[in-house]
Amino acid sequence: DAGVIQSPRHEVTEMGQEVTLRCKPISGHNSLFWYRQTMMRGLELLIYFNNNVPIDDSGMPEDRFSAKMPNASFSTLKIQPSEPRDSAVYFCASYDSINEKLFFGSGTQLSVL
């Protein structure tokens, strides 16, 4: 298995633009998580899905952020409009409920200028 796949690896955009981050979880994992990592705030859980259904989105910072999981093999995190303070590394992770382990993607480094 290729692991959790995120794209793009790096994204540089201008303030006000729409940004879409993509994630393909490991096949067979039924929970998916989006995290954001910054120096100031550490690793923050934004939202997570179980069986494609959003369970808890209380970590989503504001209405500019939205996430979808249309099927078991794909999820997106969208920021519209983006702001410089959204600059961070965004991680997607999927959960192996049989072995009770969480696996991370390599992350998307987002820079909003």
Next chain:
Amino acid sequence: GEDVEQSLFLSVREGDSSVINCTYTDSSSTYLYWYKQEPGAGLQLLTYIFSNMDMKQDQRLTVLLNKKDKHLSLRIADTQTGDSAIYFCAENTGSYQKVTFGTGTKLQVIP
């Protein structure tokens, strides 16, 4: 509630043992984990312990769990420069497999 705390920084000399500590608040945690993050990379699962265990050893790594005090530690024996990274403690509360992470401890290994 769920809250995981760690010290932010630890510096050790190569060859010494490193001990990274973590406290958590949710007594219903089923699994506790240690993740390692190297610069520019994602988090990799290093080791984990089930909540009914006190200790787990895996080569140079020893995990100790004190459930009464809600304290978890990771000991790295014979620390190498390649062990320099950020180490995250995390707990699984069992609620839809939600995993909550600590702030991370940056381990610096001095040659």
